[in-house]
Amino acid sequence: MGQFLQQLINGIQLGSIYALIALGYTMVYGIVRLINFAHADIFMVGAYMGYFLAPVMAKVFGGAFIPTIIAAMLITGLLGFIMEKLAYRPLRYKSRLSALITALGVSLFLENFCALPFVFGPTFRKFPDLIVAKNIPLPGSLGLIIDNVLLLDVGVSVVLMVLLFWFVNKTLIGKQMRAVSFDKPTASLMGINIDVVISTAFIVGPALAGAGGILFGVTYGSLNSPSLGIWWGLKAFIAAVLGGIGNIPGAVLGAYIMGISEAFATSVNSNLGYGIAFAILIGILLVRPSGLLGKFMPEKV
Amino acid sequence: MALLDVTHLTQFFGGLRAVSDFNIQLEHGEIVGLIGPNGAGKTTVFNVLTGVYTPTSGTIVFDGQNIVGRKTHQIAQAGIARTFQTIRLFGKSSVIDNIKIAYHFRMSYSNTDAFLHTRKYWQGEQIVDDYAIDLLRLFHLEGHADDISGSLPYGAQRRLEIARALATKPKLLILDEPAAGMNPAEADELLEMIHWLRDKFDLTILLIEHQMRVVMGVCERIKVMDFGETICEGVPEHIRNDPRVCEAYLGKGA
Amino acid sequence: MTFLRTHRTLATVIAFVLAYVVIKLLSVLPLVDGGPLLNGYYIQLIALVGINIVMTVSLGMVNGFTGQFSIGHAGFMAVGAYTSAMITTVWLHTSTANPWTAxxxxxxxxxxxxxxxxxxxYLVGAPSLRLKGDYLAIVTLSANELIRTVIRVTEVLGGPRGLGGIxxxxxxxxVFVFAIVSVVLMRNYLFSSYGRSMKAVRDSEIAAExxxxxxxxxxxxxxxxxxxxxxxxxxxxxxxxQFIHPDNFSFVKSxxxxxYLYVGGSTSISGAMVGPAIFTFLPELMRGLQKWRLVPQRHRKEVSA
Known part of the structure; x- marks a missing residue:
């Protein structure tokens, strides 16, 4: 029982980071129907921003965590904006395949560019200690242990998710985003500026991934190489599909399912932990092709 | 027995009733028109007939077989061929390949023959080459045989789409707005062509059309739909004088 | 027409054979000091190009000519690699077995x-190809990683340590025989009624249906x-x-x-052959430049020392 709850807690921690990345995939997909492979690398840039900015922020502001995460979010948001402007906008009315291949290209470019010695470098880097990890044993006979990093991960992602829900549901631009994702041509006929909406999605999604990158750094403490984004991005993407890509609550649900199942599978066999996500995904897609919360859209003839 | 016998056909999309209680009987060799304002449910009827949608209720008997629930390609093999409202050619393939593709299900060689280019393959290709050229000649397209179909002028694309439908050797041909985008002279040519098609290929033809000169000129019977319901049917003269038809198109009091 | 198409196949074969003869000559004739131009390393690289050509052309059948988007091709490669390696390592105990039995x-x-x-x-494609859109991409990607995970957790296959002694x-x-046969077979299929149907599916699935x-x-x-x-x-x-590892067949490999496919051109077989040829060699040619990459750093060290 104690073991079970401990894995559940670990899974929730993992799921929180996945959720922040998955939201970006799902927002972009919902609006431009593009699997943005480069999103994974934005997450990586976010993590590296933490590495480079934390010492500066500590000097300037005294405390490092909050200024670092905000700065990283701003930078990744800007990066997302530029990426859309340079790489995807010229292809907006071309075939979806060209955009998809471009996304692959952008991803590879970011990864290899960042691995250059004068950018981030290809080598291992130790993430600065933004937070000193402290174990907090929970009361009760089960012997459960959580630490302040876990609380931070879950707390930050919940706060950001609540902000996102507010943004999407209550603000004008958020409502416009939902309209565009529902029907782009009609939305533009209603006077919605599609360019602004798309840019917003490409700012907000990457900013969340940037925050995810910082949490990743704080939690795992090491940045192996600029290709670290691939696997995290891949799994967050799978989580978004699992929940129903294009659906924001779906991405969060998918991310927690992924995180929890991965935590349990890892406790059985560390290699299994990695693969379980894909098995679950295939299983769910066979039963519900549009994911758990996604709506199936029939093709128009 | 009627070639096509549709009874009580109803199609819902979620809560929207696109077609309700649609009935039609087509006798062999007839040319029948389906008209009505935009959104009346005509194209939905076509899509149900060709198996793109499965009807919510109703029966469709074609050539003695119930075809409800069959897949589109099975219905096409059974002998219903169609054209599309917006042209859907295989735009990156050559003109002659468009015809050959429609011949595919009658092709005599197997996947293995295709990999190995056996004698059977060459024989099959010879047959389809000859067949396709003959068909293109009938539609005055033989000069374009090796052109990319997407690059043809609009009128030629329309002709090719009909020729392609015929390559499946249908018994029933359904045309979705064949005269769309044509000027009066081209429409007159089309009129002639539809009659000629019916006689030459021994077809029964069902068509949707908005240009009244085409509908009135070619159809022996006309069915008028509005909001998913059949409001009137009969010979062209009868339709022309029916007040309900006028009302559907122009509104009450017109 | 007919005549030309036979020639097209023949041309492929001739091109391959010529390439083989040239490579073979370059690997025996002592053109540069101390031996032939192509040493064992380059021969291995050329063999890899041949394998990559078959991989790319076969991927092009799905992605280029049928208009689907499969992104897990390396997974199937892994299945073939591990299956065949298991068979030969068990059946042929030593690597020096008699060629007539080997x-x-x-x-x-x-x-x-x-x-x-x-x-x-079939297991991956049959359920997912019915669906439209990006689902094939997602399912193939997942299947690729799933296959890799299965290999990693299976001890008999060497698990995460890889499988050696092949x-x-x-x-x-x-490689040449394999590449010629594969490319000709696939090209033949493409120039058949079935190949035309593939392109029809790509251009308009509804119309094809x-x-x-x-x-x-x-x-x-x-x-x-x-x-x-x-x-x-x-x-x-x-x-x-002679040594395979699950990571050789990851999603990144796919x-x-x-x-390779989209660089060469996904809608032509020759394009699908050019892509891998360029990209297998390009990094190797660039490797010559790599020694310069660290120069600024070294320079800095020397200055500071």
Whole structure:
């Protein structure tokens, strides 16, 4: 029982980071129907921003965590904006395949560019200690242990998710985003500026991934190489599909399912932990092709 | 027995009733028109007939077989061929390949023959080459045989789409707005062509059309739909004088 | 027309044979000081190009000509590689077995690998090709990683340590024969009624279906034979490197094949052959430049020291 709850807690921690990345995939997909492979690398840039900015922020502001995460979010948001402007906008009315291949290209470019010695470098880097990890044993006979990093991960992602829900549901631009994702041509006929909406999605999604990158750094403490984004991005993407890509609550649900199942599978066999996500995904897609919360859209003839 | 016998056909999309209680009987060799304002449910009827949608209720008997629930390609093999409202050619393939593709299900060689280019393959290709050229000649397209179909002028694309439908050797041909985008002279040519098609290929033809000169000129019977319901049917003269038809198109009091 | 198409196949064969003769000559004739221009390392690289060509052309069948988007081709390669490697390592105890017994076993092994990969392709393709849109991409990607995970947790297959001791049965000649046969077979298929149906599915699935083509069956069949060729390539690959590791067949490897394909041009077979040729060699040619990459750093060190 104690073991079970401990894995559940670990899974929730993992799921929180996945959720922040998955939201970006799902927002972009919902609006431009593009699997943005480069999103994974934005997450990586976010993590590296933490590495480079934390010492500066500590000097300037005294405390490092909050200024670092905000700065990283701003930078990744800007990066997302530029990426859309340079790489995807010229292809907006071309075939979806060209955009998809471009996304692959952008991803590879970011990864290899960042691995250059004068950018981030290809080598291992130790993430600065933004937070000193402290174990907090929970009361009760089960012997459960959580630490302040876990609380931070879950707390930050919940706060950001609540902000996102507010943004999407209550603000004008958020409502416009939902309209565009529902029907782009009609939305533009209603006077919605599609360019602004798309840019917003490409700012907000990457900013969340940037925050995810910082949490990743704080939690795992090491940045192996600029290709670290691939696997995290891949799994967050799978989580978004699992929940129903294009659906924001779906991405969060998918991310927690992924995180929890991965935590349990890892406790059985560390290699299994990695693969379980894909098995679950295939299983769910066979039963519900549009994911758990996604709506199936029939093709128009 | 009627070639096509549709009874009580109803199609819902979620809560929207696109077609309700649609009935039609087509006798062999007839040319029948389906008209009505935009959104009346005509194209939905076509899509149900060709198996793109499965009807919510109703029966469709074609050539003695119930075809409800069959897949589109099975219905096409059974002998219903169609054209599309917006042209859907295989735009990156050559003109002659468009015809050959429609011949595919009658092709005599197997996947293995295709990999190995056996004698059977060459024989099959010879047959389809000859067949396709003959068909293109009938539609005055033989000069374009090796052109990319997407690059043809609009009128030629329309002709090719009909020729392609015929390559499946249908018994029933359904045309979705064949005269769309044509000027009066081209429409007159089309009129002639539809009659000629019916006689030459021994077809029964069902068509949707908005240009009244085409509908009135070619159809022996006309069915008028509005909001998913059949409001009137009969010979062209009868339709022309029916007040309900006028009302559907122009509104009450017109 | 007919005449020209026979020639097209013949031209492919002649091109391959010429390439073989040139490479062979360059690897024996002492053109530069101290030996031939192409040493064993380059020969291995050329063999890899041949394998990558078959991988890319077979991926092009699905992505380029049928208009689907499969991004897990390396998974099928893994199935073929591990299957054939298991067969040959068990049946042929030493790598110096008599060629008269070794090669029949080798051929049987890579074909079995291909068939198993095709079976995996059927399992992946049959349910997902019915759906439209990006689902094939997502499912193939997941299947790729799932296959890799299964290998990682299976002790018999070497698990995360990889599988070694595979007899070196893939020679330059084997690769050439394999590439010629595969490319000709696939090209033949493309220039047939079935190949035309593939392109019809790509151009307009609804229209193809309305023209009496069973589009689902056609898509699944193409996907399955594409997986078969990937599986056989995997077998040839395993017997070239003699050591295979699950990470050789990750999603990243699949992305490499996508890049080869789209760089060369996804809608032509020759394009699908050019892509891998360039991209297998390019990093190697660039490697000459790599020693310069650290120069600024070294320079800095020297200055500070």
């Amino acid at each position: 090669y029949p076993v080798f051929i049987a092994a890579i074909l079995t690998g291909g068939l198993l990969a095709a079976a995996a392709g 007899p070196k049965l893939t020679t330059l000649e084997v 309305s023209m009496a083509i069973n589009t689902t069956r056609q898509k699944v069949f193409v996907f399955v034979f594409s997986a078969f060729f990937a599986g056989v390539s995997g077998g040839v690959f395993a017997h070239l490197l 992305l490499e094949y996508l890049i």
